[in-house]
Amino acid sequence: MSDTIYTRLRALLGTTGVERDSDGTPRATPDTADALTLVCRLAHEEGWKIRVEGRGTWLPSDAPADLAVSTRALEQIVSVSPADLVATVQAGASVEMLRRRLADSGMWLAVDPPGRADRSIGSVVATATAGPLRQGFGPIRDHVLGCTVATGDGRLVNAGGRVAKNVAGYDLTKLQVGGFGGFGIIVEVHLRLRALPRADVTLLARGTRDALTLAGRELIAAHLLPAALELLSPALAAEADWVLAARFVGTEGAVQADVRRLASVGEVTWIPLPPERTAAFWSVAARGTLGGPITLRLGVLGDGVDETIDLLAHDLDEGLVSAGAGQGMIRWTGDALIERIRALRRAAAAREIPVTLERAPWRVRRALGHFGAYREGVGQIVGRLRDSFDPGQCLNVALEGAE
Amino acid sequence: MNQSLLTSLSRIVGSRWVRHRRAELATYAMDGLPTHESLPGAVVMPESPGQVRQIVRLLHLVQVPFVARGAGTGLSGGALADRETVLIALTRMNRILSVDPVQRRAVLQPGVVNARLSEAVQPMGLYYAPDPSSQTACTVGGNVAENAGGPHCLKYGVTTNHIVALEVVLPDGSITRLGSRQGEPWGPDLVGLFVGSEGMFGIATEITVRLERIPDSVRTMLADFMTVRAASEAVSAIIAAGIVPAALEMMDQACVAAVEASIYAAGYPTDAAAVLLVELDGQGEAVEAEATTVREILCSRGARQVQSASTAADRARLWQGRKKAFGAMGRIAPDLAVQDAVVPRSALPDIMDQIESIRRTHGLAISNVFHAGDGNLHPNISFDRRDPAVTKRVRLACREIMAACVAAGGSITGEHGVGNDKLDYMPWIFDAESLGAMRAVRRAFDPTELANPGKVVPVHACREWCAVKSLRS
Numbered sequence: 121m122s123d124t125i126y127t128r129l130r131a132l133l134g135t136t137g138v139e140r141d142s143d144g145t146p147r148a149t150p151d152t153a154d155a156l157t158l159v160c161r162l163a164h165e166e167g168w169k170i171r172v173e174g175r176g177t178w179l180p181s182d183a184p185a186d187l188a189v190s191t192r193a194l195e196q197i198v199s200v201s202p203a204d205l206v207a208t209v210q211a212g213a214s215v216e217m218l219r220r221r222l223a224d225s226g227m228w229l230a231v232d233p234p235g236r237a238d239r240s241i242g243s244v245v246a247t248a249t250a251g252p253l254r255q256g257f258g259p260i261r262d263h264v265l266g267c268t269v270a271t272g273d274g275r276l277v278n279a280g281g282r283v284a285k286n287v288a289g290y291d292l293t294k295l296q297v298g299g300f301g302g303f304g305i306i307v308e309v310h311l312r313l314r315a316l317p318r319a320d321v322t323l324l325a326r327g328t329r330d331a332l333t334l335a336g337r338e339l340i341a342a343h344l345l346p347a348a349l350e351l352l353s354p355a356l357a358a359e360a361d362w363v364l365a366a367r368f369v370g371t372e373g374a375v376q377a378d379v380r381r382l383a384s385v386g387e388v389t390w391i392p393l394p395p396e397r398t399a400a401f402w403s404v405a406a407r408g409t410l411g412g413p414i415t416l417r418l419g420v421l422g423d424g425v426d427e428t429i430d431l432l433a434h435d436l437d438e439g440l441v442s443a444g445a446g447q448g449m450i451r452w453t454g455d456a457l458i459e460r461i462r463a464l465r466r467a468a469a470a471r472e473i474p475v476t477l478e479r480a481p482w483r484v485r486r487a488l489g490h491f492g493a494y495r496e497g498v499g500q501i502v503g504r505l506r507d508s509f510d511p512g513q514c515l516n517v518a519l520e521g522a523e
Numbered sequence: 524m525n526q527s528l529l530t531s532l533s534r535i536v537g538s539r540w541v542r543h544r545r546a547e548l549a550t551y552a553m554d555g556l557p558t559h560e561s562l563p564g565a566v567v568m569p570e571s572p573g574q575v576r577q578i579v580r581l582l583h584l585v586q587v588p589f590v591a592r593g594a595g596t597g598l599s600g601g602a603l604a605d606r607e608t609v610l611i612a613l614t615r616m617n618r619i620l621s622v623d624p625v626q627r628r629a630v631l632q633p634g635v636v637n638a639r640l641s642e643a644v645q646p647m648g649l650y651y652a653p654d655p656s657s658q659t660a661c662t663v664g665g666n667v668a669e670n671a672g673g674p675h676c677l678k679y680g681v682t683t684n685h686i687v688a689l690e691v692v693l694p695d696g697s698i699t700r701l702g703s704r705q706g707e708p709w710g711p712d713l714v715g716l717f718v719g720s721e722g723m724f725g726i727a728t729e730i731t732v733r734l735e736r737i738p739d740s741v742r743t744m745l746a747d748f749m750t751v752r753a754a755s756e757a758v759s760a761i762i763a764a765g766i767v768p769a770a771l772e773m774m775d776q777a778c779v780a781a782v783e784a785s786i787y788a789a790g791y792p793t794d795a796a797a798v799l800l801v802e803l804d805g806q807g808e809a810v811e812a813e814a815t816t817v818r819e820i821l822c823s824r825g826a827r828q829v830q831s832a833s834t835a836a837d838r839a840r841l842w843q844g845r846k847k848a849f850g851a852m853g854r855i856a857p858d859l860a861v862q863d864a865v866v867p868r869s870a871l872p873d874i875m876d877q878i879e880s881i882r883r884t885h886g887l888a889i890s891n892v893f894h895a896g897d898g899n900l901h902p903n904i905s906f907d908r909r910d911p912a913v914t915k916r917v918r919l920a921c922r923e924i925m926a927a928c929v930a931a932g933g934s935i936t937g938e939h940g941v942g943n944d945k946l947d948y949m950p951w952i953f954d955a956e957s958l959g960a961m962r963a964v965r966r967a968f969d970p971t972e973l974a975n976p977g978k979v980v981p982v983h984a985c986r987e988w989c990a991v992k993s994l995r996s
Contacts, residue, residue: 203759203869204898226763248712259706261715262684275986277960278953283865284897285681285937287670287719288945288952289979290961294683294715298708315765343739343806371765373812374805381806419707421626448705474709491710497699498710501967505711508963519710 122146125168125187132158141181141188147173151193153268153276153307159189160305161274164512170272171516172301174212174240178247180413182482183516191242194307197221205313206265206282211242211306228316230257230347232402234409234442234451242306248298249417249478251406252367255446256347261297263312269296269304272510282310295505298476300490302517303509317369321379322348322398325364325388332364333426336445338386339366340422344378346446351425353441356408356453364445365401366390411440412454415479416461418468421448428473435464451478458487465492482518489521524564524609528585532567532609535577540568540615551595551610552603555657556944557858557908558918559600563590563610570615572632572690572698572728579726580696582609588973591722593634593665596657598861599942601669601721601978608976611726613664619643620729627734628687628704633664633727637671640732649734652679655938656849667727670719672938674770674845675802677896679735681938683718690729691717694969704731716964721940722975724968738804741769742814743838746826747795751775752872754797757824758895759868761801764820766813770802771896772845775875778852778890778903782844785851789844795827799895800845802838848892849903855888856905860917864925866933868898877927878902884923885916899937900928926951941979950984959986 126146129138133148133155141147150156163170163186171185175192194210197218201207202225209218215229216237222228232251233244243249245267248260257263266280279292295303325335329351336349348367357363366382368375382390393401409415420428425443432438432452440453461484465475477490494502502519524543533541542548543565552562564587569575582589590604591611604610616632619640623629624647631640637658641650654673655661661671667689672681679685688702702714717724748754751773758771774782779791779798791798801817803810814831821829832838844851852859866874875891878900882889888905902924906917925935925948935941935948949958961980966972 201867201869202763204867205762206867258680258684261712262680271960275956275960278957279960281934281952282932283867283934283937285672285676285865285894285899286934287681287938287940288934288936289941289949289958290723290964291670291683291715291719292957292960292964294712295964297712297715299711303711314767315763318765343736345805370809371813371816373816374809377806377808377812380808417707419703419705421705423625424705449707472703473705474703474707476707494710495700497693497697498701498713501693501699501713502711504967504970505964508960508967 121186128162129159129187132162145185145188147188147190149190149193153270156189156194156270156305156307157274157276160270160272160514163187163514164273167512168514169516170514172305174243175214175238177236177239178243179479180481184482185516189305191240191305191307198308200225200227202227205315207311207313208282208308209241209311210308212240214238214240215244222313223316226316227313229263229311230314231260231263232406234406234415236407236410237403241309245297245309246299246301246306247478252348252350252365252402252444254449255349255444256345261294264293264297264309265312266310267293267296267306268308269306271304272514273512277304280310284312300517300519301515302506302519319372319375320369320398321375322365322367322393322401323379323382323390324393325390326359326361327388329362329426329429331388332362333445335364335386335388337422339382340446342381342385344381344385349444349446350405351443351445352405353438356405356440356442358404364388405442408440409442409451409453413481414455414484415451415453417476417478418450418452419474420450422446424448425450431464431467435460435467458484461488485518487522489518491519492521494520528587529565531581532565532578535581536567536569536574542566551592551612554595554597554600554602556598556600556860558860558914559603559944561603561605563604564606564608566610566612568612568615572692575611575692575726575728576696576698578611579692579694583695583973586971586973588976590975591668591726593662594636594660596661597665597669597942598863598939599936599944601940601942601975603943614662616728622647624649627736628731629734630729630731631663633662633667633730635663637661637663637666644734645737648737650737651685651732652735653682653685656846663730663732664727667718667730668720668722669938669940672894672899674772674894677771677894678767678769683715685733686714686718686730687733688731689714689717689727691725691727693725694971694974706733721942721979723965723979725974740807740810741802741804741833741838742810743832743841744801744814744817744821745830745841746799746801746821747792747828748797748799748825749795749827751797751875753825754799755871755895757799757821757826758871760820760824761817762896764816766817768801768896769804770800772800773893773895774798774845774848775891777888778848778892779844781855781890782848782851785854787843787847787851789840791844800841845892852890852903852905856907858906858908860904860906860921862902862904862921862924863936863939864900864928864933865937866898866900866928866931870931870933871895871898874900874927874931878924881920881923885920887916887920898933943978946978946981949981955984955986958984
């Protein structure tokens with residue numbers, strides 16, 4: 121079977137567009153959207169299961185499938201418009217490559233996802249994994265103006281557009297952001313950019329978790345507007361204590377005004393990071409998320425952070441934790457038995473806290489699903505949506521889990 | 524509409540809240556766009572989610588289509604219903620159910636008027652950011668359906684950025700909850716998908732919104748320019764400097780003239796080709812620093828004069844002309860076709876030239892007031908719809924403006940929605956596969972297509988329809 125698929129794919133894509141992964145599974149690496157749709161159409165016609173991959177740095181490439189489809193050869197930055205602050209980028213382009221290209225033109229994508237800098241843009245969008253900058257610039261959905269996806273049966277569907285404001289048709293982009301590839305393979309995205317900030321200052325406060333969550337609340341109550349306000353566990357920050365990191369970006373005058381006011385807020389001592397260490401600090405925090413095989417995202421508000429970290433500590437641990445001290449949201453990384461995570465999900469659900477499985481080995485994803493159980497009525501809608509984007513159920517994505 | 528259905532509807536809401544006589548229905552024959560008109564079969568006015576559920580269940584049972592309607596201020600013909608369709612007016616469901624000032628959340632019914640929400644939370648130092656021009660009349664439920672915008676959406680985002688959870692009556696009469704108070708979805712982002720679905724996925728009966736804190740300091744600046752191009756370049760220069768103003772609005776000479784000739788006169792210079800309103804907000808010191816930079820940019824880009832206001836009264840004066848522009852245009856002619864399109868910001872000067880050319884070709888009065896910061900145009904055509912020849916020219920001009928915006932890489936609507944007004948333009952920006960996917964998504968919520976039928980997606984342009992046509996031929 122594997123040889124047949126390999127041969128059929130080579131006939132479709134040529135020798136350079138197909139390889140085998142470490143287990144011998146054929147992997148297609150199409151370099152155009154049309155080629156990607158041809159692969160999907162073939163898989164749909166033959167009833168083959170597809171494992172969707174980006175650059176292979178976030179989700180493990182371990183979902184059982186007849187073939188893998190990687191977007192890593194779709195890595196072009198198609199267009200960048202400094203005047204309009206919009207970029208069109210293929211899904212396989214890395215976040216770091218895009219960052220460099222934009223910086224050359226004085227622009228910036230205000231997104232700092234967890235994981236490695238060479239993660240693909242498609243992976244960040246499909247998993248909606250926003251980093252600390254969500255405090256000031258919102259979740260991933262706020263940065264995506266439109267996208268093109270290949271459906272499981274090989275159609276190419278466009279959603280949204282390249283303009284900042286657009287309500288033409290249903291907002292199908294929202295379904296793709298955080299859809300984990302269950303509604304098609306993201307081929308290309310249109311991104312909202314910002315001018316590269318003139319000033320970018322990070323300050324750190326160290327102390328107990330209680331003291332720092334209080335400091336975070338006081339900072340927000342004082343009407344300061346940090347771009348990031350992230351509480352990092354000692355292991356994640358590679359420090360002896362918990363760390364609260366406040367980042368201010370913008371014009372020089374505005375940032376300096378915020379930094380001056382920060383000194384008068386609360387009891388903690390804020391120490392500015394030297395500019396040459398700022399990027400490294402945030403990079404360590406982002407990469408620290410890969411310090412265990414499983415990453416969870418807990419949807420809490422700012423005032424629920426402390427209590428929810430207690431819950432994590434009780435049900436799992438508080439090893440690698442990153443939490444939004446202002447807007448909320450907690451990211452946990454570690455290892456745990458499936459039953460423990462299931463128990464955490466139940467406890468969190470009782471508190472109305474959604475727990476999304478952002479990253480895990482297949483056996484965990486398969487058992488728990490990225491989302492777990494849906495609320496009443498939602499499962500039926502999601503089922504129909506998946507049927508419409510993948511009528512042959514070729515895309516092997518565990519949204520709901522086996523429960 | 525058949526009598527037994529009217530009787531059943533009356534049993535649910537009381538006969539007082541079911542309208543079916545022609546004179547009663549006339550109120551609901553139009554929305555804010557005077558180019559479309561249609562009488563509904565009946566109007567029913569529920570007062571609770573339970574009544575909405577019963578009504579929708581009943582209509583599903585007898586397979587009668589329905590259209591949900593808020594205040595009827597929409598500008599795309601989206602809330603119009605035909606004689607076979609029941610219009611569900613949600614204006615009685617106008618209660619703010621709870622406010623959490625600490626976490627800045629409010630839970631409300633769909634008929635709450637947009638501006639009333641901000642008034643209600645103002646004593647807590649909060650407000651609701653999306654501010655469509657019709658905010659003193661339009662409802663938040665309607666805003667959710669259309670994904671409404673407004674002048675202050677440049678910095679704070681449109682409706683979709685402020686809705687975190689919804690209770691929804693689906694078109695089969697079942698109730699479901701989407702999203703969470705926190706804003707993190709339970710599963711795929713169905714709240715994001717629902718917002719802007721123009722009433723075709725169901726009816727939102729309870730809406731949880733994110734509120735914003737009233738900023739410590741606000742500075743409003745008014746600059747006038749001798750060319751639209753210079754004003755547009757000033758807009759791009761402000762954004763390129765890394766400043767995101769709370770609002771960045773432009774009015775052309777025709778619009779300024781209309782305002783200044785009305786009771787809303789705000790002292791705008793009538794000889795200027797364009798007037799730019801820039802509003803900065805945030806913490807005091809930071810706002811002052813940015814205001815200095817913005818003033819420098821405006822002057823370096825050719826502003827003749829820059830007025831600045833920081834007190835509420837002075838700011839209100841500068842805003843008055845902008846906020847009342849649509850009212851002022853009402854003096855020019857009996858009817859106003861408010862159009863809505865988006866172009867990349869860099870295309871603004873060229874598209875304004877094209878609109879002027881279209882205006883001359885058709886001999887119409889067009890004034891422009893728009894959200895320059897995000898390239899969202901509102902060319903407004905003043906006319907008299909009693910004159911069929913003029914109305915025809917208005918339609919042609921609207922079509923040509925849309926075509927020019929699409930050719931410039933833009934979109935046919937930035938905040939008003941497609942409704943039935945822009946149905947024909949959808950194939951200009953989406954191919955048959957993409958339209959087919961939209962239709963399939965709609966059917967995931969509404970398999971029998973009873974909710975607001977015939978809007979948004981032109982079925983004849985979808986992939987399935989094209990396939991049927993080719994088979995027949």
